[in-house]
Every structure is written in C-alpha cells, then in structure tokens.
Amino acid sequence: MAQIRIENLRKDFGDFTAVQSSSFTIEDGEFFMLLGPSGCGKTTTLRMMAGLELPTSGEIYIDGEEVGTRRASQRDIAFVFQMFALYPHMNVRRNIAYPLRSQGVSRAETKRRVEEIARLLGIEDILDTPVGGLSGGDRQRVGLGRAIVREPKAFFMDEPLGALDAEFREHMAEELRALHDRMGATTVYVTHDQLEAMQMGDKIVVMNHGVVEQFGVPQDLYDWPATLFVAGFLGSPPMNVLRFDGAVAQGAEVLDLAGAAIAVPAAREGARGALALGVRPEHVHLEAEAGYRAQVLATEYLGTTQIVTLRTAQGEVKARIPSDIHVREGETTGLRFDARNVTLFDVASGRALRSAGNEKVLAHG
Structure with missing residues (x-):
C-alpha cells in the first residue's frame, strides 16, 4: 500500500x-x-x-x-x-x-x-x-x-x-x-x-x-468547522449559525453572545464586520431563566432525544434535548449555549476565527 x-x-x-x-x-x-x-x-x-x-x-x-x-x-x-x-x-x-x-x-x-x-x-x-x-x-x-x-x-x-x-x-x-x-x-x-x-x-x-x-x-x-459551509454541511441537524451585527469594542477580550462568553482578541484579527455564532444542537439548552429568549416552533421525537426548533431574534435554532423534557409549541423559554463548544465566524470571509497559537476555535465559559 x-x-x-x-x-x-x-x-x-x-x-x-x-x-x-x-x-x-x-x-x-x-x-x-x-x-x-x-x-x-x-x-x-x-x-x-x-x-x-x-x-x-x-x-x-x-x-x-x-x-x-x-x-x-x-x-x-x-x-x-x-x-x-x-x-x-x-x-x-x-x-x-x-x-x-x-x-x-x-x-x-x-x-x-x-x-x-x-x-x-x-x-x-x-x-x-x-x-x-x-x-x-x-x-x-x-x-x-x-x-x-x-x-x-x-x-x-x-x-x-x-x-x-x-x-x-x-x-x-x-x-x-x-x-x-x-x-x-x-x-x-x-x-x-x-x-x-x-x-x-x-x-x-x-x-x-x-x-x-x-x-x-x-x-x-464536526466540533471545530473551519468555515460556515462545513458548519452547515456536517451534522444532522447541522450547526446552528446566528448572525450578530455590530462591531466588537476595540480592545475587548470577551464577547458575550447569547450567554456564551467568547474570547476574541487574537481571534478578531482579519474579521471585517459582522460575526456569527455557531453551536451544535446538542450544546443548546432550554433554561426558563436564561436571558436569551426564544419561542418554541416545533418538536421532533427521536426516541431518547427530541429536536426542538425555536425562533430567536437572530433566526431559528435547533436544540437536541432529552425526550423526557416537556415543551409546548408556542411557549417562550430561555436558551443557554455551552460556551466551550461555540465557534465564532467572520461573516464576510465565512471562516472561523482562530488563535494563531491554537488550532481550535477560541471559546470558553
């Protein structure tokens, strides 16, 4: 061979x-x-x-x-x-x-x-x-x-x-x-x-x-897609991608997106505008008291888990949660993202923002 x-x-x-x-x-x-x-x-x-x-x-x-x-x-x-x-x-x-x-x-x-x-x-x-x-x-x-x-x-x-x-x-x-x-x-x-x-x-x-x-x-x-295309192509359902317009403050070290604290200084190099947050459905959690609000649109039962589709201010989000958690269509709830499993993208280039010294996307809670 x-x-x-x-x-x-x-x-x-x-x-x-x-x-x-x-x-x-x-x-x-x-x-x-x-x-x-x-x-x-x-x-x-x-x-x-x-x-x-x-x-x-x-x-x-x-x-x-x-x-x-x-x-x-x-x-x-x-x-x-x-x-x-x-x-x-x-x-x-x-x-x-x-x-x-x-x-x-x-x-x-x-x-x-x-x-x-x-x-x-x-x-x-x-x-x-x-x-x-x-x-x-x-x-x-x-x-x-x-x-x-x-x-x-x-x-x-x-x-x-x-x-x-x-x-x-x-x-x-x-x-x-x-x-x-x-x-x-x-x-x-x-x-x-x-x-x-x-x-x-x-x-x-x-x-x-x-x-x-x-x-x-x-x-x-799967865990660390390098581009928005890979984020959307791999996974079933694919990675949620939420766009957040607005510049990051000069010198900021942490960006708070939907309750996920993302380290940004080294990662921001090369970013030209809007940022997008990518998070897999299994890293989205429904918590009534969380500050990022969403409305339940639909549920899909898959045996031990269910896929819940929710509407947020930045678009639809899918969450993969245990099937024994009861949710009702039309209700409003809070969402929390696992900050350690969030990917930050530069929308203009479509590429993930990475640290020069770390091949994995900078993300921490």
Missing part, C-alpha cells in the same frame, strides 16, 4: 475551474473520504488521482513517485465505480479473475487468489453464478473482489454504495470498513453523504465549488 500526496492540484474545463489548487496527504493505510455536494469537484479530484483525467496543473504522488502524467494502467491502483461495471456475459469467478488473466498471471495463481478473495468477501457459494441475477449487495462484492484481487497500491471508490437502499447501504458501509481494516489498504472514497463519511473515514476532505474547505479527522471537523 502507499501514501498519496496531492500538491496544488487544479483542473480546468475551458473557462470552468472544477478543482482549485487542492493540497492534502493521504497516509499509508488510511480510509480517506472526499466529501461534498454534487458538483464540488470531489469526483474530478479522484479521477485525476486515478489517471482518468489529466490535471491542468499540480502534482500527484503515489508511493513517493510523481504520476500526474501517467496513464491509469501505469499507476498500480484499482477503481471501484458506483454501478460496479461487471461483465454480464461472465460468471462471478471470471469477473473477479479478469484483471489477473489480462496480466498473464498463471491459472493456478489466479484460481488461488480468486478463491481467497471470495472467502474474504463471503461469496464462495456464488463463484459459478452468472452476475446478471445477483442482488445489489452481491454485485457490489464482486466489483470489490475484482479490484482487490490485483493487490494494488491503492483503492479508489466513487460512491460505490450509492445505488443501494438506505438500510442495506449502512450494512455494506460497515462491511467495507471492516474489509479495509483487515487488508490494511490505502483507500480513497468519494461520497456526498456526510453520515457515511463520518462513519467510515479516518480523515475527511470537505470540498465546495472546487475548493478544499477543511481537511482532518471526522471529530475535529
């Missing part, structure tokens, strides 16, 4: 820029997620890494070698597509064996590796079955088997679970992650589903309009 390094990668299609100066490193053995909405550039990035698209500029390193101008067949990678792309006239065994036969691997070695992969994927009993009558899950396993059997340096996967129904997709995500852990493979996986990315990934790159918005481990992206 191999480390993959991307440096200043760019892709233009005429006047349209699909990927803008992207840089990140995928460590050997990581399960790495490229996450973002449709049209954000994640699939184009993956296709450039795989050699299916040539970059306009920038470098791609696989296992220390620059491969940006090499063909896909020269990069020692395997690509798994969303629709599996199986050969309908072949049975399962022949589909999995096809890459080895194309490389001239001996029949005995091909048979050994195909049967080993079939055991790994739990499809030994369907090796001689035509692929046309297989279920979506079995077809996916065959597609994975055909990729794995080559023993490449890295696996590239473009939404391989997208064609499955929601319940089975979650099950297959667990299987795919477990398979990755057993193999110790370097895997790059494209998805638009933030829950899938959080569930499976060791690291996540969040992209939007061809730009890398943030890169890191899932928990850091």
Whole structure:
C-alpha cells in the first residue's frame, strides 16, 4: 500500500475551474473520504488521482513517485465505480479473475487468489453464478473482489454504495470498513453523504465549488468547522449559525453572545464586520431563566432525544434535548449555549476565527 500526496492540484474545463489548487496527504493505510455536494469537484479530484483525467496543473504522488502524467494502467491502483461495471456475459469467478488473466498471471495463481478473495468477501457459494441475477449487495462484492484481487497500491471508490437502499447501504458501509481494516489498504472514497463519511473515514476532505474547505479527522471537523459551509454541511441537524451585527469594542477580550462568553482578541484579527455564532444542537439548552429568549416552533421525537426548533431574534435554532423534557409549541423559554463548544465566524470571509497559537476555535465559559 502507499501514501498519496496531492500538491496544488487544479483542473480546468475551458473557462470552468472544477478543482482549485487542492493540497492534502493521504497516509499509508488510511480510509480517506472526499466529501461534498454534487458538483464540488470531489469526483474530478479522484479521477485525476486515478489517471482518468489529466490535471491542468499540480502534482500527484503515489508511493513517493510523481504520476500526474501517467496513464491509469501505469499507476498500480484499482477503481471501484458506483454501478460496479461487471461483465454480464461472465460468471462471478471470471469477473473477479479478469484483471489477473489480462496480466498473464498463471491459472493456478489466479484460481488461488480468486478463491481467497471470495472467502474474504463471503461469496464462495456464488463463484459459478452468472452476475446478471445477483442482488445489489452481491454485485457490489464482486466489483470489490475484482479490484482487490490485483493487490494494488491503492483503492479508489466513487460512491460505490450509492445505488443501494438506505438500510442495506449502512450494512455494506460497515462491511467495507471492516474489509479495509483487515487488508490494511490505502483507500480513497468519494461520497456526498456526510453520515457515511463520518462513519467510515479516518480523515475527511470537505470540498465546495472546487475548493478544499477543511481537511482532518471526522471529530475535529464536526466540533471545530473551519468555515460556515462545513458548519452547515456536517451534522444532522447541522450547526446552528446566528448572525450578530455590530462591531466588537476595540480592545475587548470577551464577547458575550447569547450567554456564551467568547474570547476574541487574537481571534478578531482579519474579521471585517459582522460575526456569527455557531453551536451544535446538542450544546443548546432550554433554561426558563436564561436571558436569551426564544419561542418554541416545533418538536421532533427521536426516541431518547427530541429536536426542538425555536425562533430567536437572530433566526431559528435547533436544540437536541432529552425526550423526557416537556415543551409546548408556542411557549417562550430561555436558551443557554455551552460556551466551550461555540465557534465564532467572520461573516464576510465565512471562516472561523482562530488563535494563531491554537488550532481550535477560541471559546470558553
């Protein structure tokens, strides 16, 4: 397996820029997620890494070698597509064996590796079955088997679970992650589903309009979003963002926003105007005596918790609270935010305000 390094990668299609100066490193053995909405550039990035698209500029390193101008067949990678792309006239065994036969691997070695992969994927009993009558899950396993059997340096996967129904997709995500852990493979996986990315990934790159918005481990992206886009894209419900107009007093050390005391002096560098407070629903608490007032608009029961939607002077807020707390639509209550879990944003730039000496957003109570 191999480390993959991307440096200043760019892709233009005429006047349209699909990927803008992207840089990140995928460590050997990581399960790495490229996450973002449709049209954000994640699939184009993956296709450039795989050699299916040539970059306009920038470098791609696989296992220390620059491969940006090499063909896909020269990069020692395997690509798994969303629709599996199986050969309908072949049975399962022949589909999995096809890459080895194309490389001239001996029949005995091909048979050994195909049967080993079939055991790994739990499809030994369907090796001689035509692929046309297989279920979506079995077809996916065959597609994975055909990729794995080559023993490449890295696996590239473009939404391989997208064609499955929601319940089975979650099950297959667990299987795919477990398979990755057993193999110790370097895997790059494209998805638009933030829950899938959080569930499976060791690291996540969040992209939007061809730009890398943030890169890191899932928990850091969730707890400390670097931009307003990431704050709104990750989480279900996403982070509440409340805009507060008005300048911060010169020399102020603490800003009181909705009862949350936010350290601001170093963080204010670069702020050009209005600020926004971001807080996850689980860090919003309903307290009758709190000074920041809100009106209950709706409740959504989720078993052990409920999502309460409230109207404030700065817009709607969602709170995730225990289901045994009784609230009534139309009533007015107070809100308290966990100050240690609040993110402060500069609205003009859309970026979180950070201390030069601390990578986490400055927030304390």
